[in-house]
Amino acid sequence: EFPEGDEGFHTYSELTTLLENAAADHPDITQLSDVGSSHEGRTIPLMKISADAAQDSDEPEVLFTCNQHAREHLTTEMCLRIVERFTDGYGTDQTVTDFVDSREIYVIPTVNPDGSEHDIEGGQYQGWRKNRQGQGTDLNRNWGYKWGCCDGSSGDPASDTYRGESGFSAPETAAVRDFVNSRVVGGEQQLEGHIDFHTYGELVLWPFGHTTDDVTEDMTEQQAQRFQDVGRELADSNGYTPQQSSDLYVTDGDVNGWMWGEHRILSFTFEMYPADGFGLDGFYPDDEDIAPETERNDQAVDILLREAGA
Ligand SMILES: CC(C)C[C@H](NS(N)(=O)=O)C(=O)O
């Protein structure tokens, strides 16, 4: 359970119930399924939001992933905000209605349910980051693009940035990989945009993380320019700071690298509220901060949905 005073955050069972209720309340525009299970056997839910959700329409697709890192609970609330806004707002909010009618929106509110549940064990925050395999794998170092290439992760199982024993050795990253791979239809990846939500630091980050080069064998100058242009527009909308991921620090095996490197999906990381300088406390904002700090990204979500159709 969450500590007293932080009941506004959703536990795994509470988020599961919220998703089931949203699907029941909006059967035509939602499809609730899963991408697989975690190491400890928890289902990793996948919510699809789109008009005629049961059909695979020929519309641009977008993915939002949250809670790769266990203690970053505000990100789970960010994904639940997207679910609620695009279901409850359908038919009344014109922007929401237009996107639900013209896009296929996929939301994974927790990629790391085991870690997230461990972090709140006994109603005390554990400061936990990784999954619960052995001493834990840092899921955001376990993706199979440039895995362990560039001193952007650790090979020490005790480290908080332990990359795992191989790319996708964690069942959680493997499950999301399998879902994204399954969206290659007729040889073409249907997903065009992705945001992976993290806390904290109030940053908009784009690939690559494994190198400080803007241009690589997998990123042309024009593509790098587009990331910068869209990244800056996203950051203008929420007041975060835009930068290439490696400008923060070098990472390898991160999700953005794989989404772009493997599938050319316009993939960003958002580091949410608070800004910086709070140490471990920065991962545990008050639940009064949930509404303002998730709604703060509504416009950015719309920008990404727009870009997916560009
Ligand atoms: C996406 C990278 C560059 C930043 C991220 N920071 S976090 N959310 O772990 O503090 C991470 O280290 O995975």
Ligand SMILES: [Zn+2]
């Ligand atoms: Zn994180």
